[in-house]
Amino acid sequence: MFYYISFVRPPTTWAQGTISISIQIANDLRTEICPNEHNVYATWLHLNGTFADAPRKLTTWRPGIENKLLDIPLPLTRRADSAFRLLLSSSNGRAKGATSAPDVISLLDAQFGALPLPVISLPIWIGQDPVLSGSKKGKGGAKPQKQEQIERKLLLPPRPEGTDALGTPAYLTLREETSYDLDKKIWDSGLGLSAWLSRPQSWESNESLRALLTQDSVLSVLELGCGTGLVSLALAALLQVSRAGKETSILATDLASALPLIAHNFEANAPLYTSVSLTAEELDWEDDPTAIKARYPLGHDLIIMADVTYNTDMFPALLRTLEALVSTMTSRGAPSPAVLLAYKERDPGERAIFQLAQAIGVNFVLMDEIEGAGGHPIEIYISKPTLTE
Template identity: 40%
Template sequence: MFFYISFLRPPPVQAGPYGTVSITPQISNDLRTDTLDTPQDLYYAWALHAPLPRNTKAPLVTKAVKFTTLRPASAYKALDIPVPNGVREGQYWRLVLTGAPPGNDTGTAAAIALGARDVGRTPFAVMSMPIAFIGRGSKGAAKQEMIERTFLVPCRPDGDDQGTKALAALSFRESTAFDLDKKIWDSGIGLSAWLVHLFENPGVPGGNLERERLRDALFAEAPRTILDLGAGIGMAAIALSVMRSRPVSSEEEKDRVLATDVESAVPLLERNIAASSGYYQSATPEALVLDWDDEEFPDAIKNLDGFDAILMADVAYNVSSFPSLTRTLNKLARLGSKSPAILLGYKERDPSERTFWGMMAALGFKFDKIGERAGAGGEPVEIWLGRVCEV
């Protein structure tokens, strides 16, 4: 289980360049059903969004300042945050909330390193959308409807063909409303963190055949065709695309990474893909509508000769959708000549969800648990590897 710093009451879209900005912070699980039951210090910082000073590309971020210790008894209390020091009329600033203590670099503390051994042991930081500071202030201003979080994954610097590693800062926007297809979920983070670990730890040749086959399907230098089923906001597909990114010539065959979900999810999915465009060297992920209830696949999928890998995160939570999900996965895995590695990130919310594996076994699939990510305790994110065993 992971915990997320967020806004029960988000900041306004505009505020006066004086006084304070009112928010109600919250620390809860991904479903927002459980709040953190231990005291947690919270710090705020401001990041200048626009206009940036000349010759400055990255936002200027102030030092983190403690503004409260959030306890269960004060979980729903509105708090006032001082506006940025020296804020000017017409500037846009973003509010950052983090659990990092003063002295840490705020930009680093607000970014979540998916390769860290203890990822998720402390609540994840959050950043608001830009707040316009204008003279008439926040009276009557609407509340923000989106937030962003930044995750760090390893990548190759642009143009580097020597295998040099750097860190890519991937920005993911999600809804403050409870839209299932517009939120970050534990399994998406857990699966992405596990992929980073696999990328950074090749293992010993000849040590584990299934692990080597999986790593080859996901990270080989040769072009790969990979599908993310139920991609949501796109975390796993985008993180994998960035880790796979490498210089290719215009004549070389490129990767195909397809991020699929229902139609309502695609606009935000496309936005999150575009936000990391500077890191795609070999191929940009493609957002596609793929509804599990549809009998026919879109042409972009039907015309492929199968997949090297299929990713899934937090798709096994709605038992009533299992007939459609298993039918779709069965057809995808048997499309073309390839037998894909199927990688599933799963966190149990109800024991009945585990009927998914029995339904897949009846269709000729075998799944094995190969890892997990514990986070802050409670139910871990389990990593399962599946393959077609019966053609």
């Protein structure tokens, strides 16, 4: 599992003097508070991502804390009508063994996820939000609004087109909502699978997956329940390099409520996948299976699922959807698609999904585990189903 630094009380859109926030270090669903002691550092960033000041210790997170209210002074080097982002991290980037900047979640780090993951605010305007400038609300003038979104910055494998020997670092910036909407946050399995995919030495050891991802023919991928779009983005960035010059498409699906945030994340990271077709659309698991098959008559070579088992009541709908997608290929004599699943146990009853999947011909085999900060690991499974009609 992983622990995330998050805003319980987010910063405001503009501020004067200081800003007041409340922070929490917890798991992805914010249901388990981090039980370990960690220093938390605050850093102001320019809008271009460069550091406006050095990280400074803000507080120490200790066991037993639910959340912590903090006042943070604005940057010393500032002027009216300028804007900065606030970074909160568990590293100042200077500790022995540090392999990345404090604002970065390195998917390539051998100790990936051992420390709480950093968070970055949206721009905070100094003085008054230009959008509100001139407006009045009572005697105090316009009131700043609390931010409703945050970002996290992830380090991907270097791009081979870089001019230096090691290549140019590639960063994926992912936006989340500060609300408790489950489809608008990073989940552990999606993060773990993204890290696993970003390390070719992981998936290259599986002959069938390696052959699939490097095949010369067209590669078509569909993700079920993509949430913020993280896994599809990480895969698109990988295939941009490993399948250069080969036709590749990835379709990320989720409920309609998730699509605006997915669209933002895809657009913000478009330079990472210029030759890969990455799109998103609504797919409700409770849709009629016949209609699902009709929507995707050509089928897909690979189906990806991460953190789709948290609600056992949805297992019948999920399995009907999966069966429809798989049988689209097998019904016309084509090879059945591979299914890649990232799973983290939240309740032992969720493991029924493996036996239920066998009943529709999808037989999962454990390939790897991502440990993170302890607790239940992220389990990576592959299946080569044998469905026929």
